[in-house]
Amino acid sequence: MGGKRAAKLFVALHLVCVLVPLAVVAVWAFTSSWPWPELLPQTFSDRGIVELFVTSRDLGEVLAVSVGISLAVAALSTVVAAMAARALVSYRFFGKELFRFSTVLPFLIPATVFAMGVQVVFIHAGLANTVFGVVLAHTIVALPYAITIMSEVTAAAGEKLEQQARVSGAGPVRALFEVQIPLLLPGLLSAASLSYITSFSQYFLTLLVGGGTVKTFALVMFPYLASGDRTIASAYGVLFMAVTLGVFFLFELLLKRFASAKTEYFTD
Amino acid sequence: MAISEARKGNDGADGAAASELPRAMTRRRFVAVASTAAATMLLGSALAGCSNASDGEAASGGDAAGEVDYANWDAVLEAAKGQTVSWYGWGGSEPRNTWITTVLAPALKEKYDVTLNLVGMDINDILTKLSGEMQAGVEAGSIDYIWINGENFYSTKENGYLWGPFTHYLPNFNDYIDSESNEVLYDFGSPVEGYEAPYGKAQMQMWVDSAKVKSTPKNPDEFLAFCQEHQGRVTYPEPGDFAGTAFISCLIAGVVGKDEFEKLSSMENPTTESVKAVIEPGLEYLRSLNPFLWKGGATFPADAATVDTMYADGELVMNMGYGAPEALVKNGTLPETTRSFIFETGTVGNSNFMAIAKNATNKAAALVAINEVISPEMQLSQYEELANISVLDMGKLSEADRAAFEDVPLGVTQLPIDELLDHRIVEAAGPVIPIIEQLWLDEVIGK
Numbered sequence: 001m002g003g004k005r006a007a008k009l010f011v012a013l014h015l016v017c018v019l020v021p022l023a024v025v026a027v028w029a030f031t032s033s034w035p036w037p038e039l040l041p042q043t044f045s046d047r048g049i050v051e052l053f054v055t056s057r058d059l060g061e062v063l064a065v066s067v068g069i070s071l072a073v074a075a076l077s078t079v080v081a082a083m084a085a086r087a088l089v090s091y092r093f094f095g096k097e098l099f100r101f102s103t104v105l106p107f108l109i110p111a112t113v114f115a116m117g118v119q120v121v122f123i124h125a126g127l128a129n130t131v132f133g134v135v136l137a138h139t140i141v142a143l144p145y146a147i148t149i150m151s152e153v154t155a156a157a158g159e160k161l162e163q164q165a166r167v168s169g170a171g172p173v174r175a176l177f178e179v180q181i182p183l184l185l186p187g188l189l190s191a192a193s194l195s196y197i198t199s200f201s202q203y204f205l206t207l208l209v210g211g212g213t214v215k216t217f218a219l220v221m222f223p224y225l226a227s228g229d230r231t232i233a234s235a236y237g238v239l240f241m242a243v244t245l246g247v248f249f250l251f252e253l254l255l256k257r258f259a260s261a262k263t264e265y266f267t268d
Numbered sequence: 269m270a271i272s273e274a275r276k277g278n279d280g281a282d283g284a285a286a287s288e289l290p291r292a293m294t295r296r297r298f299v300a301v302a303s304t305a306a307a308t309m310l311l312g313s314a315l316a317g318c319s320n321a322s323d324g325e326a327a328s329g330g331d332a333a334g335e336v337d338y339a340n341w342d343a344v345l346e347a348a349k350g351q352t353v354s355w356y357g358w359g360g361s362e363p364r365n366t367w368i369t370t371v372l373a374p375a376l377k378e379k380y381d382v383t384l385n386l387v388g389m390d391i392n393d394i395l396t397k398l399s400g401e402m403q404a405g406v407e408a409g410s411i412d413y414i415w416i417n418g419e420n421f422y423s424t425k426e427n428g429y430l431w432g433p434f435t436h437y438l439p440n441f442n443d444y445i446d447s448e449s450n451e452v453l454y455d456f457g458s459p460v461e462g463y464e465a466p467y468g469k470a471q472m473q474m475w476v477d478s479a480k481v482k483s484t485p486k487n488p489d490e491f492l493a494f495c496q497e498h499q500g501r502v503t504y505p506e507p508g509d510f511a512g513t514a515f516i517s518c519l520i521a522g523v524v525g526k527d528e529f530e531k532l533s534s535m536e537n538p539t540t541e542s543v544k545a546v547i548e549p550g551l552e553y554l555r556s557l558n559p560f561l562w563k564g565g566a567t568f569p570a571d572a573a574t575v576d577t578m579y580a581d582g583e584l585v586m587n588m589g590y591g592a593p594e595a596l597v598k599n600g601t602l603p604e605t606t607r608s609f610i611f612e613t614g615t616v617g618n619s620n621f622m623a624i625a626k627n628a629t630n631k632a633a634a635l636v637a638i639n640e641v642i643s644p645e646m647q648l649s650q651y652e653e654l655a656n657i658s659v660l661d662m663g664k665l666s667e668a669d670r671a672a673f674e675d676v677p678l679g680v681t682q683l684p685i686d687e688l689l690d691h692r693i694v695e696a697a698g699p700v701i702p703i704i705e706q707l708w709l710d711e712v713i714g715k
Contacts, residue, residue, distance in 0.1 A: 032599060032601050033600060033602070033603070034581070035580065036581050036582045043600045044600075045599060045600050047599050047600075051366075055365070055366050055369060055370065119397070119400045119404075120400055120403065123400065123404035123406055124404060128401075128406075129410050207389060207393055207397065208393075208396065208397055208400065211401075211410040211411075212354060212385070212387035212410055212411070215387075219389075220388075222389075223358070223360040223388045223390070224360060226390060226573060227360025227361065227573050228360075228573030228576050228577045229361075229362055230577065231599075231601070232362050
């Protein structure tokens with residue numbers, strides 16, 4: 001009983017820690033002045049809303065480009081990560097440990113240094129200032145997260161069921177799509193979500209590789225964060241959260257739809 | 269179950285041969301698929317590289333064939349038609365961004381069929397991007413022109429990243445700007461030589477909420493008393509930040525005198541010793557302030573944005589910046605009772621400029637856009653909307669234009685332009701600034 005109550009308390013505490021700052025951001029989006037020691041905002045302003053929906057006339061386009069890029073990154077990095085994880089978990093090949101190490105390498109290099117290197121290489125390869133270049137660069141950053149998740153999930157899922165399907169006469173493609181992928185689905189969606197959010201919040205890399213030609217949401221929002229204009233930064237922040245939550249909700253729906261009752265295989 | 273466990277173990281053991289055919293096949297297929305993928309990627313990027321190279325040649329070839337005669341303004345206007353020009357600059361000011369997108373951009377579109385693409389970034393990010401493109405030899409760069417000044421201008425010009433001289437092509441520059449004035453000839457002490465056109469003039473100002481603070485300091489001595497009165501509620505951004513460096517410059521100039529301080533603006537080959545010889549009494553004064561500042565002067569806010577929010581939150585009683593906070597009062601961030609002041613000993617001021625990148629793709633459109641920014645009409649609009657001090661020579665304007673400037677009512681936070689310009693101190697030269705900042709780090713903070 002005591003344990004249960006403590007658990008409830010922790011959940012409540014956690015919710016407060018997460019929701020209160022979010023609520024403050026939401027309030028700030030409509031506030032122009034909230035000085036200490038006032039408990040409530042003193043003056044309100046529609047500046048944030050005007051900036052979002054009137055002044056920046058290309059917001060819809062920017063959002064579409066951002067979400068498109070991030071979804072592409074999520075798809076690309078999840079597929080690559082799933083394949084890499086399968087290679088790491090199930091196969092032995094020359095240089096495997098080196099490969100394993102290199103998958104987390106982008107974690108270890110400072111983002112700024114990495115971005116400058118990518119910029120120069122992409123300029124030579126003709127990928128600079130293109131949407132495809134931005135997708136590729138984001139994918140490199142998102143991959144370590146996706147591979148780490150997929151390695152765990154792939155190892156946990158094992159190969160037993162896939163082999164069983166093969167033994168029962170299913171072809172490799174059918175075994176993959178009807179057995180292994182449903183088994184990995186929760187991991188695939190986690191990897192996709194994390195890749196999505198990693199891509200959606202990239203600023204410096206997008207700036208260098210996309211060069212202002214490819215305008216993403218983070219790129220438009222960042223100057224306001226940096227200059228301390230809280231009303232406008234918060235308005236952008238609220239929209240950022242809404243869009244991200246919307247996409248995650250979609251992922252969640254997909255998971256429910258395609259993975260119902262299949263996850264019980266994990267419990268063998 | 270057991271079989272598959274065993275297989276797994278076997279698989280992990282050293283020397284596990286490819287005894288099982290299906291596994292060997294799969295592995296081989298894996299390698300084949302992987303290498304095909306790698307080859308595809310390589311081929312793809314090689315192709316992309318090729319097509320880009322030919323693009324670049326085509327573009328530069330076209331450029332050479334249709335080289336615009338920039339000295340002929342009609343030809344420039346003709347070439348600019350239909351171009352999209354990218355303006356890179358600091359993007360953190362919502363009133364300024366709004367002015368550019370709602371006043372300047374429509375005017376450019378309507379009058380000259382030039383589309384303006386404003387890319388608001390931190391100047392350091394812009395310069396990183398520019399140098400990356402220049403070093404990679406990109407001929408059709410993504411940056412057309414840049415809002416720039418000071419040491420950033422100095423270093424980009426030194427590195428050959430700027431295109432010019434170009435200001436003599438601009439009709440409005442020739443007609444309305446005093447090209448012999450020091451503010452136009454020099455940018456933080458380094459000669460401009462036609463590589464950038466002035467955008468606006470800025471001068472350091474301080475402000476308080478007059479409802480809470482009754483009297484404002486008029487010189488460094490009074491400022492010390494002011495800090496004592498409001499102990500722990502006054503500070504300045506750490507020098508290195510534009511506003512922080514400018515503010516300590518105002519105080520140092522107040523202590524050592526305007527003439528002595530302005531020696532720093534023309535100092536050649538400055539050394540730590542030569543700079544210190546000039547500003548030593550100022551450093552001494554700054555140390556004496558520390559005990560009464562926020563956190564006892566042991567630490568300072570990292571940048572002006574932090575100080576701005578601390579002031580807006582009521583944590584500080586005084587704030588400072590280049591220009592009056594009129595826009596912040598208008599949009600309700602600061603109260604109507606906000607009032608600006610300057611020291612009678614003067615405050616530092618500078619001009620900020622627009623420069624064209626050496627590899628700009630749309631140079632003609634950049635010239636047209638810059639020319640428009642310095643037109644009397646747009647300078648007046650900037651003065652009205654943003655309280656930006658104009659770069660135009662009032663003596664060269666028509667009677668009607670001059671009257672229009674004079675008729676603009678001053679906002680509650682704005683000081684008359686004459687009062688500002690009469691108390692204007694020339695900023696230290698670009699190479700001197702980092703030395704002052706280092707001296708402050710060594711001898712002021714925490715001392």
